[in-house]
Amino acid sequence: MAGRLEGKVIGITGGASGMGLAFGEAFAREGASVLIVDLNEDAAKKAVEGIVEAGGSAAYAVANVVDRTQVVAAVQTAVTEFGRLDVWFNNAGYNAPMQFLDITEENFRRVLDINALGVLIGTQEAAKQMVAQGQGGKIINTSSIAGREGFPTFAPYSASKAAVISLTQSGAKALAKHEITVNAFAPGVVATPLWDKLDEDLYAIGDIQSRGTALNEYEKGIIRGRMAHPKDIVGTALFLASEDSDYMTAQCIMIDGGMTLV
Numbered sequence: 001m002a003g004r005l006e007g008k009v010i011g012i013t014g015g016a017s018g019m020g021l022a023f024g025e026a027f028a029r030e031g032a033s034v035l036i037v038d039l040n041e042d043a044a045k046k047a048v049e050g051i052v053e054a055g056g057s058a059a060y061a062v063a064n065v066v067d068r069t070q071v072v073a074a075v076q077t078a079v080t081e082f083g084r085l086d087v088w089f090n091n092a093g094y095n096a097p098m099q100f101l102d103i104t105e106e107n108f109r110r111v112l113d114i115n116a117l118g119v120l121i122g123t124q125e126a127a128k129q130m131v132a133q134g135q136g137g138k139i140i141n142t143s144s145i146a147g148r149e150g151f152p153t154f155a156p157y158s159a160s161k162a163a164v165i166s167l168t169q170s171g172a173k174a175l176a177k178h179e180i181t182v183n184a185f186a187p188g189v190v191a192t193p194l195w196d197k198l199d200e201d202l203y204a205i206g207d208i209q210s211r212g213t214a215l216n217e218y219e220k221g222i223i224r225g226r227m228a229h230p231k232d233i234v235g236t237a238l239f240l241a242s243e244d245s246d247y248m249t250a251q252c253i254m255i256d257g258g259m260t261l262v
Ligand SMILES: NC(=O)c1ccc[n+]([C@@H]2O[C@H](COP(=O)([O-])OP(=O)(O)OC[C@H]3O[C@@H](n4cnc5c(N)ncnc54)[C@H](O)[C@@H]3O)[C@@H](O)[C@H]2O)c1
Pocket: 013, 014, 015, 016, 017, 018, 019, 020, 037, 038, 039, 040, 043, 063, 064, 065, 066, 091, 092, 093, 094, 114, 118, 142, 143, 144, 145, 186, 187, 188, 189, 190, 191, 192, 193, 194, 195
C-alpha cells in the first residue's frame, strides 16, 4: 500500500533530535524523501543513517536557521538530492529561560532570532522554490502553548512562539495565490532532549527546587494527565504534511493534552 507521503520531498529544520527526528522518521515511513536540516552535523548524519537503514530515503544539510545563505543552500540540497521541495517544516527552536526582570537584550534577541526570524527565513526561501516549481506546497511551523500564553521565565520564548503563529497567518495570506498553505501546531510539554538544558536552566534561576524535576512540574495541570512523547505528536505532523490538510491554512493546532484552552 502506498504511503500517505509517497513521492513528496520534505525538509525539516531541527530534524536531528526530539520531535523533528520523530517526524522525519514518520515522513520517510510514509514514502517521503526527507531532508534533515540541523546545526548538529553528527546528529543529522545519525538521523539519516537511521532512516536509510529502515528503508527510507533521506539526506541532511547543516544549516543555522537564522543564516539565510545556509538556508538557501539547504533548500538547494533538497532539490539536488531529490529533485524538488514539497513541504518545508520550520521546527528548530531554542529557549534560555530567565527570570522576567533579569531578561537581557541579548537573551531576547537570540531567542527571537532562532524561533521567529528563523521561521520567516525558512518560509521565504522554501516558498521561493515552491513558487518556481509552480505546483504549490506546504509550510509547517512549530509553535508552542507558550505562543498562546505568556510564562514568566519564558517571556522571550513565548513572544517568539506567538510570532510563529502570526507569521503562519501572514505567510498563509501571502502565499495562497501560489497554492502554498502555511499551518502551525502548538505542543505543550513533550519529553525530548530540549528538556535536559531547560531543566538545568530552570534550576539555575531557581524556578525548580531540584534537578530533574522540570518535566514533572510542568506536566501538572495537563487535562490528559501526562506529558507528551514525540509519538503523541506525529499524527498531527503527518496530517499537516499530507493532502488531508490541503484545505486548511493559517491555522495553529493545539496538541497539548489540554494544557492551554483558547
Ligand atoms: N519539547 C517540548 O516540550 C516543546 C514544547 C513546545 C514546543 N516545542 C518546540 O518544538 C520544536 C522542537 O523541539 P524539541 O523538543 O524536539 O527539541 P530538541 O532540542 O530535541 O531538538 C531541537 C533541534 O533543533 C536544532 N536546532 C536548534 N537551533 C537550531 C538552529 N538555529 N538552526 C538549526 N537547527 C537548530 C538542534 O540542534 C536540535 O537537533 C522547537 O521549536 C521547540 O521550541 C517543544
